[in-house]
Amino acid sequence: MKPTSLALLLILSACASGNYQGLARRTPNLPDPTLSVAPVREQIADTVVTQYKDDNGANIASAETITGYHTVTSGFALQRGGETIDEQDYYELAKDRDGFDAIERARTRGKIMNRLGYALIIAGTATAIAVPVALGTEGSTIVKALAVGQWFVSFPVGLAFAIVGAHKFDHHVLSVARAFSAIGQTPPHWADQLR
Numbered sequence: 001m002k003p004t005s006l007a008l009l010l011i012l013s014a015c016a017s018g019n020y021q022g023l024a025r026r027t028p029n030l031p032d033p034t035l036s037v038a039p040v041r042e043q044i045a046d047t048v049v050t051q052y053k054d055d056n057g058a059n060i061a062s063a064e065t066i067t068g069y070h071t072v073t074s075g076f077a078l079q080r081g082g083e084t085i086d087e088q089d090y091y092e093l094a095k096d097r098d099g100f101d102a103i104e105r106a107r108t109r110g111k112i113m114n115r116l117g118y119a120l121i122i123a124g125t126a127t128a129i130a131v132p133v134a135l136g137t138e139g140s141t142i143v144k145a146l147a148v149g150q151w152f153v154s155f156p157v158g159l160a161f162a163i164v165g166a167h168k169f170d171h172h173v174l175s176v177a178r179a180f181s182a183i184g185q186t187p188p189h190w191a192d193q194l195r
Helices: 003-013 087-093 097-135 141-149 151-170 176-182 189-194
Strands: 035-053 059-080
Touching: 035 176, 035 189, 059 087, 059 176, 059 189, 087 097, 087 176, 097 141, 097 151, 141 151, 176 189
Parallel strands: none
Antiparallel strands: 035 059
């Protein structure tokens, strides 16, 4: 396999994709009673910084000491019977068609943006390499410089598109309050930290 083919394969394998498979439709129009929203918590270190000074009062060093830990709510997980499930599955099981459609639209836009970003990276890189090689030593140095110079725009713009597009698959599209309302529950106090 050629190195360029391998690089292209690696880039395409990093494209945005979700694990939503679609669930079998159920006849009753009631939410699944096993759905829940659970907090995702993490421990944050409490630290104290000590400054050490010389005889003239100038800072010469500092030390950071961990004095303890506190727990914060950093996110939420959508669950069915204690097992974390995909956001689209959750809203489908909750019979919240508007929520399901909102996620589907956001993910469709995200996938297009992600693919466009990778296409821009590949096209910009290919142009920056191919044009100077094709023109050789006889070609215009201005055209070669422009071909290489455009890469400094196409690569970061393409990378930004790819990252922003993938974000819709890696993070929740809808808020924690919407997740609770989909199953007819009032958000508990921990959900206030996520607004």
